[in-house]
Amino acid sequence: MIDCHVHVFDPDRFPYAADTWYRPAGGETGTAAQLGHVLDAHGVHHALLVGPNSGYGLDNRCLLDALARGMGRYKGVAVVRNDASRAELQDLQAAGVVGVAMxxxxxxxxxxxxxEPLLQRLRxxxxxxxxxxxxDDLVALKPMLQDSGVKLLFDHCGRPTPQAGRGQAGFAALLSLADTGRACVKLSSLVKCSALPYPYPDAWPYVQALLQAYTPQALVWASDWPFLRAPARIDYGPLLALFAQLVPSGADRQAIGDDTPQRLFGFGA
Structure with a gap:
């Protein structure tokens, strides 16, 4: 099993940026060591660490430290300036970063x-x-993203508006990008596209639409640990149980939970 969206917050070792827009505290924080314990407890072997805008902004030191300490267990997604140079990106890539967050x-x-120049360098x-x-954010950005030729990884099912249905413009744009053959979507953080408590049943139609459009060969699973700014308590085990409920086929869960992220992000290489 591979978790394709987690954050690491370690403000004691890596203080937050002075101008950060939000300062995770208490149960919202999670060090690299704590993350490892959670993954071990649930049999999750690898994870994709995503640099958070909260706390660290453009400071990737905490992320890079966790990648180094993980000794191959983790890959990373960094936060960079829009004008980040090729050399900066190459340095991050050499440290285990496989993408850049937008x-x-x-x-x-x-x-x-x-x-556009950044997307070109990424490509x-x-x-x-x-x-x-x-x-509907994606409607305006779709032409640039589609024309860039870059590999696209979308967070949290595209975060559709719960009440707007599968026909809403932004979600329709996300479904259409499956045809590019270079887009992938994270089945994650259903709480962000639901108006109901766990198990977020109003978000299930979006997951089913993504399964049909993208297939398990272009979908990955993620927890969004440590659940920053969650509206109610979230635990790792119930999220894994929900994944099994939403994807009842063992072969499909194997693809989404392990085979696809290994192939796309190079875990174990």
């Missing part, structure tokens, strides 16, 4: 309108553009 849901569409290096959108 948090459109937080920073807005306009913040990323100038990223040339074989790095992923990990994109977190919500509602």
């Amino acid at each position: 948090n459109v849901a937080l920073l807005g569409v306009d913040f990323y309108r100038d990223t 040339e290096l074989g790095l992923w553009a990990q994109v977190q959108v919500q509602a």
Whole structure:
């Protein structure tokens, strides 16, 4: 099993940026050591560590430290400036980073309108553009992302609006990108596309639509540990149980939970 979206927060060793927009504290924090214990307890062998905008912003030191300490257990997604150079990206890649995060849901569409040169560098290096959108954000960005030729990794089922249905423009745009053959979606954080408590039944139709459009060969599973700003308590075990309920086929779970992320992100290579 591979968890394709977790964060590491270690403010004692890596203090937060002074201008951070949010400071995770208490149960929202999770060090690399604590993450390892959680993964071990649930039989999860690898994880994709995502650099958070909260706490660290453009500071990737905590992420890179966790990658180094993991000794191959982890891959990373870094947060970089929109004008990050090829050399900066290559240095991150050498440290185990496989992609760059674009948090459109937080920073807005306009913040990323100038990223065509960055996307080109990512494409040339074989790095992923990990994109977190919500509602209809993707409609405006789709032409640039599609024309870039870069590999696309979408967070949290595309974060559709719960009540708007599968026909909403942003989710329809996400489904259409499956045809590119270079897009992948994380089945993760259903709480972000649900108006109901666990097991988030109003989000299930979006998962089924993604299963049909992308197939298990372009889908991965993730927990979003340590559940930053969760509206109610979330635990790792119930999320794994929900994955089994949503994907009843053992072969499909094997693909989404292990085979596909190994192939896409190079775990174990």
